[in-house]
């Protein structure tokens with residue numbers, strides 16, 4: 001059920017330094033049904049390591065993907081408006097820049113419910129989605145997006161290639177960090193990509209994670225936390241060139257990488273690499289300092305919530321996503337503090353948060369129940385959520401933002417957001 005990696009997932013080096021220990025935690029996306037509350041819940045250690053050879057930050061605990069992304073995996077991309085808009089912009093830019101048309105092929109790895117590929121299909125461009133999670137993949141097929149319900153591997157890339165399918169564009173958003181066989185996955189991209197094709201890959205940026213203390217984005221699904229320095233080593237090993245990078249605000253700070261078969265490094269890539277070296281991203285000390293700040297967040301947040309409870313305040317939370325699970329598990333906050341967690345995803349309603357077992361309810365309950373405070377577990381969509389909840393704020397409800405420093409969001413800011 002769980003393996004412990006003894007060598008770096010990218011370079012195979014064995015000089016790894018442990019930089020953070022988040023304790024034993026339940027699986028972040030394993031939302032529990034009422035019946036499952038009576039069963040023993042699996043918990044696993046969660047520790048973060050730094051590789052001195054290639055600078056990749058990674059966890060060593062590897063839970064079987066079938067457990068992580070099986071039937072209980074209920075993340076549907078289409079439930080976030082910000083993500084949908086972000087995806088459409090990205091797609092339209094690619095169609096124009098790469099001059100895609102009816103003779104092209106766009107392949108998306110971890111295509112979820114087809115939210116991204118729909119944008120290409122709308123312009124008559126052939127698409128293929130690959131995603132192992134049955135719930136989202138079936139939703140994509142129902143929406144008319146050609147989808148293979150499986151994991152992307154080196155072997156699958158070879159199979160597609162032997163069937164005469166090669167990609168002009170490969171999209172892989174928020175999947176690279178999930179892949180146990182990192183080298184096989186990247187090699188597969190090289191096999192499937194046409195000679196003049198481009199792989200456009202988004203991944204959370206470890207420099208943002210550290211600078212903004214986003215420790216709750218660390219969970220068992222995320223095996224790796226990428227810097228540009230570490231990514232360059234990874235792609236180069238498979239004859240691919242990381243040529244350009246964009247720094248995006250989504251998910252607390254992400255990289256959009258442009259990977260091709262010919263070297264053409266952009267000035268922006270060079271500048272970001274230099275900035276990483278200057279900040280210490282390629283040293284273990286950078287991550288050890290972060291661990292101390294994570295501990296301080298836990299203390300401050302617990303003190304803030306304790307004080308509110310002592311004053312008789314009712315507290316709920318917003319966002320039954322994986323990062324919320326890490327935050328609740330690590331801080332130990334549970335049903336004694338939180339009445340319920342709300343989420344827009346109807347598939348989560350009636351279930352319970354992993355580990356801490358707080359019930360998940362529809363978002364409308366913020367207005368019908370009017371908790372005094374709502375802990376914003378999905379802080380990466382803070383602006384979107386706060387503007388959607390203007391009525392809750394007008395009636396006196398307040399949001400608590402947990403990172404980088406736990407605080408009650410100012411109502412003035414909330415009204416204009």
Ligand SMILES: [Zn+2]
Nearest residue numbers: 008011051054
């Ligand atoms: Zn390494």
